[in-house]
Amino acid sequence: MDLNTVAAYRAARTRADLALAPGERLLGGGTWLYSEPQVDTTGLVDLTTMGWPALERVGDGLRIAATCTIAELARIPPEPGWGAHALFLQCANALLASFKVWNVATVGGNVCRAFAAGAMVSLCTALDAEAVVWTPDGRERRRAVEELVTGNGTTSLRDGEVLRALEIPAHALRARTAFRKIALAELGRSGAVVIGRVDADGRAVFSVTAAVERPAVLRYETLPEAGALAADIRALEGWYSDPFGAADWRRHVSGVLAAQVREELAR
Ligand SMILES: Cc1cc2nc3c(=O)[nH]c(=O)nc-3n(C[C@H](O)[C@H](O)[C@H](O)COP(=O)(O)OP(=O)(O)OC[C@H]3O[C@@H](n4cnc5c(N)ncnc54)[C@H](O)[C@@H]3O)c2cc1C
Numbered sequence: 001m002d003l004n005t006v007a008a009y010r011a012a013r014t015r016a017d018l019a020l021a022p023g024e025r026l027l028g029g030g031t032w033l034y035s036e037p038q039v040d041t042t043g044l045v046d047l048t049t050m051g052w053p054a055l056e057r058v059g060d061g062l063r064i065a066a067t068c069t070i071a072e073l074a075r076i077p078p079e080p081g082w083g084a085h086a087l088f089l090q091c092a093n094a095l096l097a098s099f100k101v102w103n104v105a106t107v108g109g110n111v112c113r114a115f116a117a118g119a120m121v122s123l124c125t126a127l128d129a130e131a132v133v134w135t136p137d138g139r140e141r142r143r144a145v146e147e148l149v150t151g152n153g154t155t156s157l158r159d160g161e162v163l164r165a166l167e168i169p170a171h172a173l174r175a176r177t178a179f180r181k182i183a184l185a186e187l188g189r190s191g192a193v194v195i196g197r198v199d200a201d202g203r204a205v206f207s208v209t210a211a212v213e214r215p216a217v218l219r220y221e222t223l224p225e226a227g228a229l230a231a232d233i234r235a236l237e238g239w240y241s242d243p244f245g246a247a248d249w250r251r252h253v254s255g256v257l258a259a260q261v262r263e264e265l266a267r
Pocket of ligand 1: 025026027028029030031032033034035047066067094095096097098101104105106107108109110111112113115117118119161162163164189190
């Protein structure tokens with residue numbers, strides 16, 4: 001849609017360009033920004049002109065630029081030992097969007113928009129990703145994505161902060177993973193996404209997103225017994241209702257999906 005309050009556009013090329021004037025807003029792919037009125041926004045500052053490499057190896061881990069598109073991430077080639085590789089495409093597919101959105105929507109924009117159904121939030125949470133945040137005083141701070149996202153549409157990002165990258169550690173990339181998603185309609189927005197992970201040292205991690213207002217992560221020393229996992233899922237808080245599912249349905253199906261994920265990982 002036309003943003004008819006926007007009178008100026010700047011292409012950012014240096015970190016100094018990211019200092020926002022009153023009324024200015026950071027622009028990733030614009031797929032959400034242009035999807036509804038932004039009456040307080042008078043200028044846009046484009047992050048995609050910063051020239052950040054989309055995907056970089058950092059040691060044995062992976063650094064995803066905030067400006068990496070969902071399409072670029074979905075196409076990432078597998079590397080030897082990356083048991084979690086399938087998750088990149090699985091999570092991209094969990095975004096209710098066509099290839100037109102995939103090609104411009106950024107991973108950082110998805111995390112910063114922080115919808116409960118944010119597919120990149122699901123991915124980052126399941127893989128222990130850390131958000132690298134540029135602060136207005138020229139420094140950076142790091143925060144686990146599961147903590148950066150504080151609610152359905154809210155984050156702990158402060159005014160003037162920019163999400164620079166998301167870093168996935170090697171141990172998570174090498175893990176075995178299983179993924180389940182459910183939506184009320186075949187191509188509907190995710191009602192629940194459950195991802196399980198077993199690391200090389202046997203530790204297990206289960207993440208629940210889309211069904212709860214903020215990401216929920218359950219961690220175990222080994223793959224939990226079915227009953228213990230079911231009880232832990234039932235005890236989670238933050239189940240919510242919206243047109244894409246009722247809270248009690250989300251709670252129930254998350255338990256079913258978690259059991260399936262556990263079973264797949266136990267094979
Ligand atoms: C048809 C359609 C279907 C969609 N389906 C889904 C869905 O299933 N799940 C879902 O979560 N979303 C969905 N969306 C919303 C949106 O497209 C995605 O969340 C997308 O990933 C946002 O990325 P973007 O780069 O386009 O963000 P933008 O629209 O550019 O920005 C989103 C917000 O994040 C801020 N921002 C962007 N990048 C940064 C950064 N690096 N640092 C700080 N702030 C930043 C912007 O200022 C803005 O407030 C859908 C949109 C459409 C049009």
